[in-house]
Amino acid sequence: MSKNDLTRRGVLKTGAVAGAGLAVPTIFTAGSARAFTNEPTGSNVVLGFNVPQTGPYADEGMDELRAQELAVQHLNGEGDGGCLATFSSKALDGTGILGKKVTFVTGDTQTKSDAARAAAKSMIEKDGAIMINGGSSSGVAVAVQGLCQEAGIIFMAGLTHSNDTTGKDRKKNGFRHFFNAYMSAAALAPVLEKAYGTDRRAYHLTADYTWGWTQQESIAASTEAMGWETVENVLTPLAATDFSSYIAPVLNSGADVLVLNHYGGNMVNSLTQAVQFGLRDKQVNGKNFEIVVPLYSELMAAGAGANVAGVYGSMNYNWQLDNEGSKAFVKSFGEKYGRPPSNSAQTCYAQVLLYADAVARAGSFDPCAVAEALEGFQFDGLGNGPTLYRAEDHQCFKDVLVMKGKEAPANEFDLLEIVDVTPVAQVEYPADHPMFGGAEATLGECNPGA
Amino acid sequence: MLGLNKHDAMLFVIVLILTLLAPFLLNPFPQGSSLAQFNAGYPDLMQRFVIYGIFAIGFNILFGLTGYLSFGHAAFLGMGSYAAVWIFKLLTYNVVPAILLSVIVAGLFALVIGYISLRRSGIYFSILTLAFAQMSFALAYSVLSNPKFNLTNGETGLQVYSNDPQWLHRASLPDMPHLFGLSVRSTYTLRMNGWTFDFNSGYYICAAIMILMFYLSIRIFRSPFGMMLRAIKSNQQRLNYTGLNSRPYTLAAFVISGMYAGLAGGLLAAMDPLAGAERMQWTASGEVVLMTILGGAGTLIGPVLGAGFIKYFENIFSKINDNVLHQWFAFLPDGMEDLMVTIVHPFIGKGWNLTLGLLFMIVVIFLPGGLVEGGQRVGRVFRRRDRKASGAEAEAARQRRTPAE
Numbered sequence: 001m002s003k004n005d006l007t008r009r010g011v012l013k014t015g016a017v018a019g020a021g022l023a024v025p026t027i028f029t030a031g032s033a034r035a036f037t038n039e040p041t042g043s044n045v046v047l048g049f050n051v052p053q054t055g056p057y058a059d060e061g062m063d064e065l066r067a068q069e070l071a072v073q074h075l076n077g078e079g080d081g082g083c084l085a086t087f088s089s090k091a092l093d094g095t096g097i098l099g100k101k102v103t104f105v106t107g108d109t110q111t112k113s114d115a116a117r118a119a120a121k122s123m124i125e126k127d128g129a130i131m132i133n134g135g136s137s138s139g140v141a142v143a144v145q146g147l148c149q150e151a152g153i154i155f156m157a158g159l160t161h162s163n164d165t166t167g168k169d170r171k172k173n174g175f176r177h178f179f180n181a182y183m184s185a186a187a188l189a190p191v192l193e194k195a196y197g198t199d200r201r202a203y204h205l206t207a208d209y210t211w212g213w214t215q216q217e218s219i220a221a222s223t224e225a226m227g228w229e230t231v232e233n234v235l236t237p238l239a240a241t242d243f244s245s246y247i248a249p250v251l252n253s254g255a256d257v258l259v260l261n262h263y264g265g266n267m268v269n270s271l272t273q274a275v276q277f278g279l280r281d282k283q284v285n286g287k288n289f290e291i292v293v294p295l296y297s298e299l300m301a302a303g304a305g306a307n308v309a310g311v312y313g314s315m316n317y318n319w320q321l322d323n324e325g326s327k328a329f330v331k332s333f334g335e336k337y338g339r340p341p342s343n344s345a346q347t348c349y350a351q352v353l354l355y356a357d358a359v360a361r362a363g364s365f366d367p368c369a370v371a372e373a374l375e376g377f378q379f380d381g382l383g384n385g386p387t388l389y390r391a392e393d394h395q396c397f398k399d400v401l402v403m404k405g406k407e408a409p410a411n412e413f414d415l416l417e418i419v420d421v422t423p424v425a426q427v428e429y430p431a432d433h434p435m436f437g438g439a440e441a442t443l444g445e446c447n448p449g450a
Numbered sequence: 451m452l453g454l455n456k457h458d459a460m461l462f463v464i465v466l467i468l469t470l471l472a473p474f475l476l477n478p479f480p481q482g483s484s485l486a487q488f489n490a491g492y493p494d495l496m497q498r499f500v501i502y503g504i505f506a507i508g509f510n511i512l513f514g515l516t517g518y519l520s521f522g523h524a525a526f527l528g529m530g531s532y533a534a535v536w537i538f539k540l541l542t543y544n545v546v547p548a549i550l551l552s553v554i555v556a557g558l559f560a561l562v563i564g565y566i567s568l569r570r571s572g573i574y575f576s577i578l579t580l581a582f583a584q585m586s587f588a589l590a591y592s593v594l595s596n597p598k599f600n601l602t603n604g605e606t607g608l609q610v611y612s613n614d615p616q617w618l619h620r621a622s623l624p625d626m627p628h629l630f631g632l633s634v635r636s637t638y639t640l641r642m643n644g645w646t647f648d649f650n651s652g653y654y655i656c657a658a659i660m661i662l663m664f665y666l667s668i669r670i671f672r673s674p675f676g677m678m679l680r681a682i683k684s685n686q687q688r689l690n691y692t693g694l695n696s697r698p699y700t701l702a703a704f705v706i707s708g709m710y711a712g713l714a715g716g717l718l719a720a721m722d723p724l725a726g727a728e729r730m731q732w733t734a735s736g737e738v739v740l741m742t743i744l745g746g747a748g749t750l751i752g753p754v755l756g757a758g759f760i761k762y763f764e765n766i767f768s769k770i771n772d773n774v775l776h777q778w779f780a781f782l783p784d785g786m787e788d789l790m791v792t793i794v795h796p797f798i799g800k801g802w803n804l805t806l807g808l809l810f811m812i813v814v815i816f817l818p819g820g821l822v823e824g825g826q827r828v829g830r831v832f833r834r835r836d837r838k839a840s841g842a843e844a845e846a847a848r849q850r851r852t853p854a855e
Contacts, residue, residue, distance in 0.1 A: 053800035108768045113607040113726035121494035122765055139605035146609050208592040209605040444612055
């Protein structure tokens with residue numbers, strides 16, 4: 001039985017409170033009069049490093065953070081300068097960016113789209129970050145890229161391998177240095193053909209989410225083009241840790257190659273279990289049974305240990321690469337942290353330098369000017385050899401590495417060897433390729449925010 | 451006032467003042483000072499405070515009143531978000547229809563899930579709700595996001611693309627969720643020698659809704675319906691033996707709290723038009739349980755405090771890194787500075803979960819009634835009537851000070 005004590009005074013009071021409450025939002029409609037979001041006004045400029053510090057990719061995140069810290073040091077003229085000496089563009093001189101000292105803030109993506117966006121928003125809204133860099137998952141990259149587009153700041157993607165990042169989800173304010181699933185497939189196919197022949201039957205185990213599907217689609221297309229047959233594609237839940245029930249049927253399927261479209265912990269478990277099942281010692285159709293892992297990383301290889309021996313995969317970069325930029329980067333990373341950099345570290349390092357360089361060349365922190373400076377930019381000396389930032393989709397084009405697990409590794413960082421450096425011409429594709437959103441995919445308009 | 455008794459009206463006014471003045475209260479340190487790290491008065495976090503406050507208030511109606519511990523409430527939050535983003539994609543960026551639909555969708559799902567789960571009570575009920583939530587998560591994460599039928603866009607999260615239909619969208623409206631043309635991102639920044647205060651329209655939309663929902667929850671707590679829910683918590687068997695069918699009441703409470711969760715989900719999407727499947731994961735369901743217990747289950751304001759507490763740790767402590775620590779301890783000699791940084795290091799940055807866990811343990815062990823109990827104890831120490839009491843009054847005051855078993 002609710003009390004009904006309506007009095008004239010009570011009604012008036014309630015009305016006044018409600019009215020004030022409703023009026024509040026409309027008072028604050030005036031935006032600030034700045035030209036673009038977070039324009040640096042003092043003697044510092046703030047970069048935001050958004051990496052997974054907890055969750056399944058925390059190791060990769062830590063390595064990214066190491067590289068980003070190193071890049072900031074080099075930009076501010078501390079340490080040995082790293083790749084600034086080998087970088088083909090000479091706009092950076094070790095005095096920060098446009099004379100402003102570089103500082104940074106960090107956030108934890110937790111490898112969840114939601115948390116990553118919250119962390120990025122806090123860096124943009126609270127700390128005034130002008131650029132966001134990092135991340136170790138395509139879902140996160142796409143989500144944060146969308147946020148940066150809306151907020152009007154530049155997003156320099158970290159490790160993200162799905163075609164969608166610069167495919168159907170490409171954005172004018174977002175840039176990717178890392179390679180993608182299509183490039184992995186295009187680089188791997190010829191090597192697989194040479195090693196295993198054209199008459200093979202492939203069985204795919206695929207992580208059941210966006211990256212897994214684009215990876216599987218790309219590999220199936222490239223291998224079928226050279227004559228392989230795709231026997232079956234089985235989707236495995238991302239949270240799975242026991243793959244034995246998925247691996248057992250492989251032997252009876254008549255397949256003689258197992259393709260593991262897995263990453264991180266998934267790949268460590270599925271590869272280890274496949275090897276323990278003795279798949280690699282089997283003979284099927286008169287041929288040795290083989291396993292392929294399209295996307296390798298040092299940290300995964302370390303997790304799978306000796307099981308990676310003889311297994312092919314691809315990488316964006318490896319510290320063993322022998323060019324000036326790579327040597328300078330590995331030296332300076334090794335001196336500071338006592339270990340070689342992983343490929344996710346290298347992509348973040350390169351992205352930070354590329355952003356700083358674009359600002360310096362554009363002479364402004366305005367995201368539209370920076371985007372223009374990055375589009376169609378050709379450079380060398382950051383470790384990957386000659387590279388092009390394609391204007392149409394903001395994807396970097398460079399050579400792709402095909403890797404193989406070493407039979408007798410010398411130490412824990414020496415588990416993989418470079419089998420082939422696939423030239424960039426072989427992994428190129430048109431910007432309106434159907435796997436990349438087709439003709440519908442557009443970058444949209446540049447957004448300077450505020 | 452408003453049909454509330456004096457005590458509740460006071461609580462309501464306190465919440466009203468706290469939410470309206472939040473931009474001032476949460477930014478106590480001047481910009482650029484070393485303590486500015488602890489400022490929480492930026493739009494995104496303030497929005498999260500009130501949105502998760504709504505979520506926890508709703509959860510408390512079920513858990514605090516009936517004692518039914520649902521481990522799957524995040525599912526309704528996620529469904530609300532997906533519903534809202536679909537409205538943004540198909541109809542309009544106006545937040546009103548999006549929020550309405552998110553409440554309705556969450557309510558319908560709550561009706562179905564509640565109807566089945568409430569056949570059991572206790573641990574079996576918790577496990578059933580957990581199962582439904584994990585099922586929804588798996589559906590959203592992969593099953594319903596395959597290229598042929600893409601309802602949720604899987605791992606990436608559902609977002610609005612420029613080529614989505616948006617039938618009711620006009621060019622004059624902001625390209626961003628808005629309330630009749632007022633963009634949720636528009637912020638007025640007040641600068642006062644060193645201090646900055648952000649007044650964000652999205653925050654005030656959420657705050658207005660939270661105040662409304664808080665009022666609704668007070669009325670539910672004080673209504674005969676609320677009394678019936680409490681009766682279920684104290685002894686459901688006895689209630690059944692008196693000839694009352696308790697199930698419609700529990701179901702109603704379940705649906706109401708599901709709708710609260712849906713509302714929170716809709717608001718999350720309205721503030722940031724993206725719906726990720728992780729929102730439905732069991733960790734997210736566990737988080738709201740923690741919020742409610744940390745703040746004080748069964749109390750009116752507890753869940754809001756708990757929500758603020760957890761979100762503060764997640765967003766502020768996770769961002770403190772070693773560089774910041776070195777700045778703090780820079781006044782110490784070098785060796786001491788490094789030592790202090792090493793000691794504090796595990797508790798900040800990626801260690802925010804650890805700090806939160808420790809605090810949670812302290813609260814649960816020493817303040818079983820949550821933060822609200824802490825507040826009450828402090829209040830009692832200073833209560834003038836108690837300090838000046840004599841005779842029997844003093845004995846009563848002493849008993850009030852020692853916690854009830």
